[in-house]
Amino acid sequence: MSHILSTYGRFPLTLVKGEGTRVWDEAGNSYLDFCSGIAVCALGHSPKVLVDAISQQAATLIHCCNLYHIPQQEELATLIVEKHVKLPGKVFFANSGAESNDGLIKSARRYGHANPQADGSPRYEVLSFKQSFHGRTLAGISATGQDKVKEGFNPLPTGFRHLPFNDLDALTAAIAPETVAIILEPIQGEGGVNVATPEFLRGVAALCKKHDLLLLLDEVQVGFGRCGDPMAWREIAPELEPDGISWAKGMGGGFPIGAFWLSDRPLDRGLQSAPENPATLSSLMGPGSHGTTYGGSPLACAASLAVLKEIADKKLIENVRAQEAHIRETIALWNHPLVTEVRGKGLLIGIGLDTEKMSTPEGKLPSIHLSAELIKSGLLAPPAGPATLRLLPPLNVTTEEVDQALKIVHSTLTSLQTSP
Structure with missing residues (x-):
């Protein structure tokens, strides 16, 4: 029995270690972290300078x-x-x-x-x-x-x-x-x-x-x-x-x-x-x-x-702008039926969801369900309201890491798409 007040609706994940853009759970599984403690870990996890x-x-x-x-x-x-x-x-x-x-x-x-x-x-x-x-x-x-x-x-x-x-x-x-x-x-x-x-x-x-x-x-x-x-x-x-x-x-x-x-x-x-x-x-x-x-x-x-x-x-703001452009260009190329728009600036990106075309269990918000499914594929990305997924990687995220994350987002969205 937990002695912690139940003020949070937590995802079923226990994190014990972080390094850069990756975190590990208690079983040793690794995840790309595009939540960053909800825009907190600006340099990633445990950067040497900090x-x-x-x-x-x-x-x-x-x-x-x-x-x-x-x-x-x-x-x-x-x-x-x-x-x-x-x-x-x-x-x-x-x-x-x-x-x-x-x-x-x-x-x-x-x-x-x-x-x-x-x-x-x-x-x-x-x-x-x-x-x-x-x-x-x-x-x-x-x-x-x-x-x-x-x-x-x-x-x-x-x-x-x-x-x-x-x-x-x-x-x-x-x-x-x-x-x-x-x-x-x-x-x-x-x-x-x-x-x-x-x-x-x-x-x-x-x-x-x-x-x-x-x-x-x-x-x-x-x-x-x-x-x-x-x-x-x-x-x-x-x-x-x-x-x-x-x-x-x-x-x-x-x-x-x-x-x-x-x-x-x-x-x-x-x-x-x-x-x-x-x-x-x-x-x-x-x-x-x-x-x-x-x-x-x-x-x-x-x-x-x-x-x-x-x-x-490290001129990280230049990287922020470059990665935003890359994220927007990549998602635009998908032309995915579940994506309505991409909002935000820099590395506060919101992916709007067409929830009518998305398979969501009864009683669950679409964005939260999507975040939970992304965890299963190795990506942490938080919701923002019922119909938006947020991407909040560290400001020093690399293009390779962005591509890995977007590949997971794309495949997960496709798996949740209802039949036309």
């Missing part, structure tokens, strides 16, 4: 609380701001994507108090989008536009509304006096690998400027090279200047770390001229406004520094 960084830092100083200065934090924040975001701002280090998004939501609430409605009451409402996913905390599931994650947790925190993704008219009509921010994923991962259009992102940014709203980007699954640029939003609308960004997953390569960034832009409405008010957006989150016990530890920051430097030094 193992060495963790080992060396663990032998020096594992933990230091945030009452004191941590040089690895400063080095990592400088790298993120100057080489990745490339916009003036400040970083807070957390432990996960959910924590990072909670930090953005708290920052929006703080902004709504400093910059209130016309009658002086705080602005508090955060608009998000259907099929989004922003974490499993109460604030995270309140911001998430999927009802399934909310079941049984009422009453949820108020101040969130969910609108159709890529629908600028619906968003324009929804903005109210109490609205303070808009949060969105440039590419929705868990919701089906849905990509924001350039027109939509630019329209959101214009609405934020017009109505004095914060533009918050959730890059937890898509950031730091996964989608072909260090910042995924730059692959869609490079001129955007967000107010806040959240990250986690791939930035630690498997070691738990998250972060959020706030812009240094001056506050509007003359607030910067009042001595009792802070001068920039980032300075709203001053001492006592937010905190963490473990976030930004020397060990976590050393791990992230190693990962981000390796991505840059």
Whole structure:
């Protein structure tokens, strides 16, 4: 009998070892891993550069609380701001994507108090989008536009509304006096690998400027090279200047770390001229406004520094773009009846499934059934919603490994195709 809470619907597989793009189960069977811990293992499993960084830092100083200065934090924040975001701002280090998004939501609430409605009451409402996913905390599931994650947790925190993704008219009509921010994923991962259009992102940014709203980007699954640029939003609308960004997953390569960034832009409405008010957006989150016990530890920051430097030094983003093109070209050549489209960017690829032509056992979602069948053939690839298969290989995946994985996907799809 297991003593672990049954909060996960696990596949019948126990993994005990990983190296590069491969993992092994307890029976010694090998699998190509195109799940990567759900976009976490950016360099694959147990890469030497990460193992060495963790080992060396663990032998020096594992933990230091945030009452004191941590040089690895400063080095990592400088790298993120100057080489990745490339916009003036400040970083807070957390432990996960959910924590990072909670930090953005708290920052929006703080902004709504400093910059209130016309009658002086705080602005508090955060608009998000259907099929989004922003974490499993109460604030995270309140911001998430999927009802399934909310079941049984009422009453949820108020101040969130969910609108159709890529629908600028619906968003324009929804903005109210109490609205303070808009949060969105440039590419929705868990919701089906849905990509924001350039027109939509630019329209959101214009609405934020017009109505004095914060533009918050959730890059937890898509950031730091996964989608072909260090910042995924730059692959869609490079001129955007967000107010806040959240990250986690791939930035630690498997070691738990998250972060959020706030812009240094001056506050509007003359607030910067009042001595009792802070001068920039980032300075709203001053001492006592937010905190963490473990976030930004020397060990976590050393791990992230190693990962981000390796991505840059080995020019892995070039590989991401090349492998995306190869994957798209290969799947297009299949002309497979079960494939409706290929969505996503970089190495966040969603293969849309024609579930009407697919043999699926009663009571099972087609995408989950497909993932289970792929395991039998030696490939790990997670679902994304009921009708999408995700491919999330490491950023250093080779063409040979991509071809092996796609061969398994093709043969498995064919085996599940119903007779015409």
